[in-house]
Amino acid sequence: MNDVRRRAWMEGHLEWAAGEFGVRRTGAPVHTSRLHSVGCRVLDAGQDAWLRVVYADPEWGQGSYLGSNVAANEILGVPKPIVERWREWDDNGRRMRGELSTFVADxxxxxxxxxxxxxxxxxxxxxxxxxxxxxxxxxxxxxxxxxxxxxxxxxxxxxxxxxxxxxxxxxxxxxxxxxxxxxxxxxxxxxxxxxxxxxxxxxxxxxxxxxxxxxxxxxxxxxxxxxxxxxxxxxxxxxxxxxxxxxxxxxxxxxxxxxxxxxxxxxxxxxx
CATH class of the missing domain: 3.90.1200.10 (Aminoglycoside phosphotransferase (APH), C-terminal lobe)
Incomplete structure (x- = not known):
């Protein structure tokens, strides 16, 4: 799909994920340069958080990288976001993942x-x-x-x-x-x-x-x-x-x- 369609497709999944996580979007969607993921600021039970949606694609890489942000929760002493909730789903054979993380203000x-x-x-x-x-x-x-x-x-x-x-x-x-x-x-x-x-x-x-x-x-x-x-x-x-x-x-x-x-x-x- 072209970039315009990919943006719309990703933002549709972001909107769907917000409903699944029970959060309210408060920020505009932010896409990565290669349109591999999209995220936005949300409110989760009154607290700022960051909702991100990413997809698995052979063009991006092989392996279990979809779970790497969650696995990084175990790393101590490094200032980084913490993934608090996550889930995966499929869209026409493409694996999608949503993650709700602590919000970084800077x-x-x-x-x-x-x-x-x-x-x-x-x-x-x-x-x-x-x-x-x-x-x-x-x-x-x-x-x-x-x-x-x-x-x-x-x-x-x-x-x-x-x-x-x-x-x-x-x-x-x-x-x-x-x-x-x-x-x-x-x-x-x-x-x-x-x-x-x-x-x-x-x-x-x-x-x-x-x-x-x-x-x-x-x-x-x-x-x-x-x-x-x-x-x-x-x-x-x-x-x-x-x-x-x-x-x-x-x-x-x-x-x-x-x-x-x-x-x-x-x-x-x-x-x-």
């Missing part, structure tokens, strides 16, 4: 993965992010997450470098850390749909790649997240993140980041 830093203007963030915000990533790293390593073979193939294809990512340390990670999934002025990490295991430092490296259009902020991240971006293990994490962003650029997205990310990757390769 807005995302950016509407997209990379901000269109330079974010102005306090030193405390960066310190809070560093603390959150450390807390996330202490969560028991899950079985699900990034595929080492896929990552190895990407690094080889883009940079001609042979590495064995399976041999580097792995940790629990958000796996999609960018500026649309972070709020300010108070830090909350949103969208835990793809969290799982990743090479150590991957989240910090992913955010760094999304920030390279703003060198001053990128330097602040290198300092504030130095525990993740400073050790030698960060070299593999940076190449992994760079590969993901360059795949986006190959598809016509985030093309403005392609050149600075290639520069970062080449500098990283020199340090291997």
């Amino acid at each position: 807005r995302s830093v950016s509407a997209g993965m990379a901000p269109s203007t330079e974010p102005h963030l306090s030193d405390q915000w960066i310190a809070d992010l560093n603390h959150a990533l450390h807390a996330l790293a202490t969560h028991p390593l899950p079985k699900h997450g990034m595929d080492p073979n896929h990552l190895n193939d990407g690094i080889r294809a883009f940079f001609g470098v042979e590495v064995d990512i399976a041999d580097v340390p792995w940790t629990t990670a958000h796996c999609d850390l960018h500026w649309a999934n972070l709020t300010a002025p108070h830090l909350t990490i949103l969208d835990w749909e793809t969290w799982g295991k990743a090479p150590v430092g991957y989240d910090a490296a992913s955010l760094l790649c999304a920030t390279l259009a703003y060198p001053a902020l990128a330097d602040r991240l290198r300092t504030g997240l130095g525990d993740f971006l400073g050790p030698p293990t960060a070299h593999i994490a940076i190449l992994t993140a760079a590969t993901r962003y360059l795949r986006f650029a190959d598809g016509g997205e985030l093309t403005e980041l392609a050149l600075p990310i290639r520069r970062l990757a080449l500098e990283t390769i020199d340090q291997l």
Whole structure:
């Protein structure tokens, strides 16, 4: 279906889910950039909450990602929404899921993965992010997450470098850390749909790649997240993140980041 029809279809399910959850919509629908999910602010027994509807589709990904936001409720010490109620249903063979979560008052830093203007963030915000990533790293390593073979193939294809990512340390990670999934002025990490295991430092490296259009902020991240971006293990994490962003650029997205990310990757390769 085209984008206009998909928007209407998703908003119809959002309206239906509001009735099923017994909540009243108080905000306009907010769609993700690829129209994979839609959400809005609602009142649940007089309290603000967030209602979200998402669908399973082979174009988006394989696996049990529909349940990942609920599974992330077990992660402690990280500022994030909590899914309080959920249910699934089918629409002509397509699996749908509705989730009612705690409401986050602060807005995302950016509407997209990379901000269109330079974010102005306090030193405390960066310190809070560093603390959150450390807390996330202490969560028991899950079985699900990034595929080492896929990552190895990407690094080889883009940079001609042979590495064995399976041999580097792995940790629990958000796996999609960018500026649309972070709020300010108070830090909350949103969208835990793809969290799982990743090479150590991957989240910090992913955010760094999304920030390279703003060198001053990128330097602040290198300092504030130095525990993740400073050790030698960060070299593999940076190449992994760079590969993901360059795949986006190959598809016509985030093309403005392609050149600075290639520069970062080449500098990283020199340090291997």
